Amino acid sequence: MSQPTRRAAGALALSAVAALALSACSSASGTPSGESGGDVTLSYAIWDENQKPAMEDIAAAFTEEHPNVTIDIQVTPYKEYFTKLQTAASGGSAADVFWMNGPNFQLYASNGQLAPLDDTGIDAADYPQGLVDLYTYDGTLYGAPKDFDTVAVWYNKELFDAADVDYPAAGWTWEDLKDAAAKLTDAAKGQFGIAASQYGQENFYNSIAQAGGEVISADGTKTGYDSPEALAGIELWTDQIDAGSSPTAQQLTDTNPEDLFLSGKVxxxxxxxWAAIAYADNADIADKVDVAPLAAGPAGNQSVIHGVANVANANSPHLAEAKEFAAFASGEAAATIQAETGTVIPAFDGTQQAWVDALPQYDLQVYIDALETSVPYPVSKNTSAWTSIESEVLSQVWAGNVSAKDGLKDLAEKMQAALDAEQE
Structure with missing residues (x-):
C-alpha cells in the first residue's frame, strides 16, 4: 500500500450522515448483470500517482485479453479521494472499479455500493487471511486484495554503533526495546532512542495485539480497550515518553516523528x-538505516496487516466487466507487475519476492515474515465514529493529562456507545 494510506483511519471521509446518503442511492436489487456486449470503457479510480504506471500496465494486460474493454484510470489524491467517492457514490456516478481501504469498506459494503466478487473465480487461499477477512462482509467477499503492508522497526545503524548497542534482531522483546531506547538517548545532543508516536497502525495497534489484547472484536461490535492487555499495549509507548527515551507528545506534535528519525534525532x-522505497530514495539516510522485526510482547510480535482492495461498483452499467477487471487487477499477473515496481507488496501469495529483491540493501523479508502472526487492521461498520474518539482521548493520555488507565476506561465507554449505535 502506498504511503498516503499509512494512517488510514486518520483521513476517513465518511460519517453516519454519509451512510444515510449512500443507503439512499444503493440498489440492492435490479443491479446490472451479464456481459454488456460491444465496446466497453471502464473507469478505474485510484489515489496514488506513483502507482499509475503499474496500473496502466495492468490495464493493458487486461485489454489484451479482452479487446473490447478499455480501462480509463482516474487518479485522485488520497486527501480528496474518499470525499470525492462519497459524492460520486451518492449521486450514482462512482467509477466502475475503484480502490478501497479497510476503514471505509464496511460502510460501502453494508449500503449495497459494492458488488460481491465470490463468483469471479477469486481463490481466497491466494491471499493473506487477514486481508480476506478485512474485505469480507456478512460472509461475502466484496474486495479483491491488491497489496498489503505490515509493520517493522527501522533503525539508524550509525546511532546504534556510536552507542555500542546491538542492532534489533529476530527474537528481541519489549524489554530489549526499552533497554536499547534508553541507551540510545542522549539529552545533551537532543537525541532519543525511539519515537513513541500516537500512531495506531504503526505503534499501539501492534503492541495491544502483542500484549494479547485487541482494539475491537472480530465481529466489530465490542471494544477491546477495557482490558489489561490494551493498557499494557498503550503503556509501552507512554512509558517511553515518561522515561525520556522518546520526545514528548508536544515535541512529536511540533515536528513530524518521521522527520526526527530521518534527521538522526531518533x-x-x-x-x-511503504517506507522502504522512500528511505532508499532519501540520499541523507539511505545507507544509514535498516529494518528489523517488531519486538515481542507477552503474546508475541504481531503486526497489524492492512492493504488496498479492488472493488466493483454494484451500480456499474458494465457490472460483469467491472467485476472481472477487479479480480484481474488483484490476480497473479497484476501482482507480478506491481512487485517489479518496488512500491508496494502485492497481496497475491508467491509474488512478494520481487518486492523484497527490488531493495536488497534492506532486510525487507521481515515484512513478509510478519504475515505469519499478523492481525487485521481494526474496523467496524462506521470506523470513523470511534477513531475520532480514540484520537481525542489518547491525545490526552499521550500528553500526560490523563493516566492511561483512566483514559482507556473513558475511551472504552465512549467507543462501545458508538459501536452499539452501529447495531441499531
Whole structure:
C-alpha cells in the first residue's frame, strides 16, 4: 500500500450522515448483470500517482485479453479521494472499479455500493487471511486484495554503533526495546532512542495485539480497550515518553516523528512497508538505516496487516466487466507487475519476492515474515465514529493529562456507545 494510506483511519471521509446518503442511492436489487456486449470503457479510480504506471500496465494486460474493454484510470489524491467517492457514490456516478481501504469498506459494503466478487473465480487461499477477512462482509467477499503492508522497526545503524548497542534482531522483546531506547538517548545532543508516536497502525495497534489484547472484536461490535492487555499495549509507548527515551507528545506534535528519525534525532521508528522505497530514495539516510522485526510482547510480535482492495461498483452499467477487471487487477499477473515496481507488496501469495529483491540493501523479508502472526487492521461498520474518539482521548493520555488507565476506561465507554449505535 502506498504511503498516503499509512494512517488510514486518520483521513476517513465518511460519517453516519454519509451512510444515510449512500443507503439512499444503493440498489440492492435490479443491479446490472451479464456481459454488456460491444465496446466497453471502464473507469478505474485510484489515489496514488506513483502507482499509475503499474496500473496502466495492468490495464493493458487486461485489454489484451479482452479487446473490447478499455480501462480509463482516474487518479485522485488520497486527501480528496474518499470525499470525492462519497459524492460520486451518492449521486450514482462512482467509477466502475475503484480502490478501497479497510476503514471505509464496511460502510460501502453494508449500503449495497459494492458488488460481491465470490463468483469471479477469486481463490481466497491466494491471499493473506487477514486481508480476506478485512474485505469480507456478512460472509461475502466484496474486495479483491491488491497489496498489503505490515509493520517493522527501522533503525539508524550509525546511532546504534556510536552507542555500542546491538542492532534489533529476530527474537528481541519489549524489554530489549526499552533497554536499547534508553541507551540510545542522549539529552545533551537532543537525541532519543525511539519515537513513541500516537500512531495506531504503526505503534499501539501492534503492541495491544502483542500484549494479547485487541482494539475491537472480530465481529466489530465490542471494544477491546477495557482490558489489561490494551493498557499494557498503550503503556509501552507512554512509558517511553515518561522515561525520556522518546520526545514528548508536544515535541512529536511540533515536528513530524518521521522527520526526527530521518534527521538522526531518533534512533528507532516503527513504520510500514511503504517506507522502504522512500528511505532508499532519501540520499541523507539511505545507507544509514535498516529494518528489523517488531519486538515481542507477552503474546508475541504481531503486526497489524492492512492493504488496498479492488472493488466493483454494484451500480456499474458494465457490472460483469467491472467485476472481472477487479479480480484481474488483484490476480497473479497484476501482482507480478506491481512487485517489479518496488512500491508496494502485492497481496497475491508467491509474488512478494520481487518486492523484497527490488531493495536488497534492506532486510525487507521481515515484512513478509510478519504475515505469519499478523492481525487485521481494526474496523467496524462506521470506523470513523470511534477513531475520532480514540484520537481525542489518547491525545490526552499521550500528553500526560490523563493516566492511561483512566483514559482507556473513558475511551472504552465512549467507543462501545458508538459501536452499539452501529447495531441499531
Amino acid at each position: 534512533a528507532m521508528f516503527q513504520n510500514g512497508s
